[in-house]
Amino acid sequence: xxxxxxxxxxxxxxxxxxxxxxxxxxxxxxxxxxxxxxxxxxxxxxxxxxxxxxxxxxxxxxxxxxxxxxxxxxxxx
Amino acid sequence: xxxxxxxxxxxxxxxxxxxxxxxxxxxxxxxxxxxxxxxxxxxxxxxxxxxxxxxxxxxxxxxxxxxxxxxxxxxxxxxxxxxxxxxxxxxxxxxxxxxxxxxxxxxxxxxxxxxxxxxxxxxxxxxxxxxxxxxxxxxxxxxxxxxxxxxxxxxxxxxxxxxxxxxxxxxxxxxxxxxxxxxxxxxxxxxxxxxxxxxxxxxxxxxxxxxxxxxxxxxxxxxxxxxxxxxxxxxxxxxxxxxxxxxxxxxxxxxxxxxxxxxxxxxxxxxxx
Numbered sequence: 498x499x500x501x502x503x504x505x506x507x508x509x510x511x512x513x514x515x516x517x518x519x520x521x522x523x524x525x526x527x528x529x530x531x532x533x534x535x536x537x538x539x540x541x542x543x544x545x546x547x548x549x550x551x552x553x554x555x556x557x558x559x560x561x562x563x564x565x566x567x568x569x570x571x572x573x574x
Numbered sequence: 575x576x577x578x579x580x581x582x583x584x585x586x587x588x589x590x591x592x593x594x595x596x597x598x599x600x601x602x603x604x605x606x607x608x609x610x611x612x613x614x615x616x617x618x619x620x621x622x623x624x625x626x627x628x629x630x631x632x633x634x635x636x637x638x639x640x641x642x643x644x645x646x647x648x649x650x651x652x653x654x655x656x657x658x659x660x661x662x663x664x665x666x667x668x669x670x671x672x673x674x675x676x677x678x679x680x681x682x683x684x685x686x687x688x689x690x691x692x693x694x695x696x697x698x699x700x701x702x703x704x705x706x707x708x709x710x711x712x713x714x715x716x717x718x719x720x721x722x723x724x725x726x727x728x729x730x731x732x733x734x735x736x737x738x739x740x741x742x743x744x745x746x747x748x749x750x751x752x753x754x755x756x757x758x759x760x761x762x763x764x765x766x767x768x769x770x771x772x773x774x775x776x777x778x779x780x781x782x783x784x785x786x787x788x789x790x791x792x793x794x795x796x797x798x799x800x801x802x803x804x805x806x807x808x809x810x811x812x813x814x815x816x817x818x819x820x821x822x823x824x825x826x827x828x829x830x831x832x833x834x835x836x837x838x839x840x841x842x843x844x845x846x847x
Contacts, residue, residue: 517696517697517701517703517704518575518697518704519575519696519698520575520576520577520580520693520696521576522694524576524577525577525690525693525694528577528578528581528690529577529690529694532581532686532687532690533687533690535686536683536684536686536687539679539680539682540680540683542679543676543679543680545744548740548744549740549741549743549745550741550744557662557663560663560668560672561663561667561668561671561672561675562672562673562675562676562679563668563672564599564603564607564668564669564672564676565599565672565673565675565676565677565680566676567603567607567729567730567731567732567813567817568599568603568607568673568729568816568817568820569676569677569680569817569820569821569824570720570723570724570727570728570729570817571729571744571747572727572730572735572740572743572744572746572747573732573735573740574732574735574737574740
């Protein structure tokens with residue numbers, strides 16, 4: 498990204514820009530990909546599994562997270 | 575500041591948020607859930623096992639499709655919400671360890687994701703500090719993934735919702751949530767570009783209005799779900815308020831904890847440099 502530094506706002510009242518540290522996006526990408534996939538899996542098990550779609554047979558996962566599924570707003574039965 | 579700095583704090587903040595959300599959900603959310611389950615059981619008890627099966631929403635056991643229970647159970651007590659064990663899980667377990675598992679798992683997952691997004695935007699949103707941009711990411715995340723989906727497809731208590739429509743309802747919910755999230759990401763890019771070109775006020779207002787228009791059009795275009803039937807309005811209201819409070823507690827605690835943890839890093843880094 499070209500805007501590594503705070504975007505310059507032109508104007509008479511230019512405050513001396515404080516350097517805000519940024520994170521290299523290339524360094525961030527594998528973390529984001531891996532953890533993103535992991536999070537999708539977690540959300541799937543809490544929100545959907547043994548409801549609309551079943552990855553595991555049975556209802557144990559569904560029953561275990563049942564109240565959370567309702568209260569966190571996911572469609573549940 | 576690197577990816578690890580953010581992710582570790584995000585996971586910790588997510589854990590805290592999950593525990594806080596559990597406290598709120600257990601305190602304000604469980605009473606209406608218990609009431610709803612009581613209504614469900616009362617309705618099931620009145621209905622003959624055969625004819626009533628399609629009317630009564632159930633947690634049919636031993637059936638991965640989660641269909642109505644009359645086919646699966648014999649006593650006509652067509653669901654698993656009672657205090658008797660079903661699949662080895664009692665109501666007491668559901669409302670304590672089960673609920674805590676759900677809120678903490680979601681909290682940690684969201685905490686990690688939000689932290690990594692905060693890492694990506696840190697120093698790249700105008701003059702916002704790391705704490706400021708992280709707070710913004712959390713707030714926009716709440717709007718995009720909790721509040722807006724709730725407004726279109728609000729949480730439904732036990733006893734509401736047919737097992738026959740769980741597939742379509744799930745698809746609608748996540749499709750709408752996805753539209754909302756994608757629109758929010760696009761909004762931030764638009765706002766950032768406009769803020770640089772035309773000033774912060776224009777950027778924030780135009781981008782914000784654009785997001786509202788996109789999700790409003792999507793909400794109007796997508797099907798409405800209404801399977802409430804004769805479910806009592808007071809219990810529904812109490813349940814939905816408690817659901818919003820749970821989500822707000824989750825995201826609020828996440829934002830507070832994450833910005834606090836990152837703020838400590840921020841100041842330490844400055845002091846060293």
